[in-house]
Amino acid sequence: MTDLDSRTPGALADAERWTAHNYHPLPVVIADAEGAWVTDVDGKRYLDFLAGYSALNFGHRHPGLIAAAHAQLDRLTLTSRAFVHDQFATFCHSLAQLCGKDLVLPMNTGAEAVETGIKVARKWGYQVKGVPDGQAEIVVAAGNFHGRTTTIISFSTDPEARNDFGPYTPGFTIVPYGDLDALTAAVGPNTVAVLLEPIQGEAGVLVPPTGYFAGVRTLCTAQNVLLIADEIQSGLGRTGKTFAIEHEGVVPDMYLLGKALGGGIVPVSAVAADRAILGVLKPGEHGSTFGGNPLACAVGTEVVRLLETGEFQQRSADLGTRLHTQLNALIGHGIDAVRGRGLWAGVDIDPARLSGRQAVERLADRGILAKDTHGSTIRLAPPLVVTPEEIDHAVAQLAAIL
Template sequence: MTSVDMRTPGELADAERWTAHNYHPLPVVITEAEGAWVTDVDGRRYLDFLAGYSALNFGHRHPGLIAAAHAQLDRVTLTSRAFVHDQFADFCHGLAELCGKDLVLPMNTGAEAVETAIKVVRKWGYQVKGVPDGQAEIIVAADNFHGRTTTIISFSTDPDARNDFGPYTPGFVTVPYGNLAALADAFTPNTVAVLMEPIQGEAGVLVPPEGYLGGVRELCDANHALFVADEIQSGLGRTGRTFAIEHEDVVPDIYVLGKALGGGIVPVSAVAANKDVLGVLKPGEHGSTFGGNPLACAVGTEVVRLLATGEFQKRSAELGDRLHAGLNALVGRGVLAVRGRGLWAGVDIDPALMTGREACERLAERGVLAKDTHGSTIRLAPPLVVTAEELDHAVAQLAAIL
């Protein structure tokens, strides 16, 4: 195929012309996908090592998930929560059991689920803890990423996410991630919750010091506050466990879930907690037209079934060891550091060689798709269906560009 025959340049130009520039995508236009592979409009195949920021944990077009979606499309796709549909109870029941919680509140996007958790912990603080009205405080971590709504960016420390979007929502206290002493000092009688990612994804796949999450749990208990774990990226098998927080045997009061919960087919998110927490909500106080719709529940139920077998958690743990061994062998050979757990890695490229963006562009030229963050860091998060040979191939391409 000659350059004149290629469709990619024209497709990119049209996208640039007709869309707001809130993303800076790599120059790849995908038209088909299966498993860990995608194909562009010119027929070139790539290994997908981003997996939709972990929304595609089960790979592109997983047969069981596609079958569940097709079957539901022929029956009913939307009723709104004004009525009950026959997929709703199965999804909520299955997800509640997977999380070890009493109740589930389904939403659509991860940001919606985080907003839901914020509202729940504030109401819990007023009705259960007795915090004076309007004085609830939530402790968060610096370098967090929980979404891009106006409330959520109010407690972001990323200038790109925050600047020029004020005025900002009050009620949040920011502490350094991984610092228990700073966290302990931040508690007040008005603290209703600590909201944190067990592993910070957007920040570069930052794993907290050993014992940190357990320390957070203890401080929350000592101060009668709730521990909210944002497992939107880190959960549902990504790190070798169902939830990343399980690596420290910690149980949060609230799980915030999304991304992989929709199987890469539909946006599905949820908050899971016990009755003494989620029970503070009453009819009319929170909701969503599309939250918990029949199509989303049918796909989400199949996602829960896949995770209930433990197969994907095991694959992530075993193949994750292989991925990290390969990446760590590159330290000192153009890589400064590697972090992560399971099939999730943050790789710091030597900035003297190239930026993270340049590294991702060069990887794409060699048929591997990844995403940069914060200068010279790239993130690798292949679907959990990736093979050992595909992992080795991707690491070899990284070694080659270095």
């Protein structure tokens, strides 16, 4: 029990009573938010150091994004893809240019983007590469998190995500993350794609060895295999560059995007690739009622506009250096290790002191919201609008609970 357990008991009880227990949230009931701060129903303010798993890269209620949403709400919200609306081409064109790709396929959630990437890679494998029907293989990494649909959890190595949800979808080979030799050995004539996170977020913000993705890129090119980068959490400014894979100087064949693409307002995801890849889809083969809807496109276009200036990428790089410098200074003082890039950090708490859950509960008591994962690891991912002073404050509270 923490001090939090005495607050907002009615709202917390109702949440427990009326919802399936697929999450284990901290006992905080948020009612209002702006920038990097949220306020609960009792008026207590918290510094948000999770940012909706990167869905809130631009902070809560960013004025430009809210204005774009309001303007679109007054005009048109949904048409379905049975018709073309006046925001669609603008969004797809601007996002394609940001990614350096020919085409964009808008969807809603990150899992939908991953499912789309899987379907496109398989169809490309059959129609372009010439893989025998039904034999396509995709190589993935252990410790991955790409979503929770039935197909996606089929290649998860997380027992909580996978157990008791079989039978599982075949067609995936799992290799250790960051092990180029193992990946090379797994690629065969029927391999159509390698699907990887440039940084594994759910696994604890794991950064692969230097040169890993350069090697993966060389391998995929030589073997005529698609390199698919899941940038749903790591992309759109989070690591100090538009895409985390840029740190390796690598361009994938396909980007999977989501979370921050919706500006913290609506779910927006997308797949970006060249025409030779996404062009394999024909009408009726894949779609989504809400994918690419007018409201989503209006918000997504403004997100791209914010990223085009480079301001948020630079903020993440500069403030990320500040964050990691201070966190690294705590190693040996209650912290065992720190990983990450930009404004994204995985922090291993000394398990003799605190579990990850205990750490985030005590941080919440001190007005800092973060998330634990895998035992004694916590993840820190503040909005990119966070200030230097707010970073200093958050790390000071982490030091205090240790």
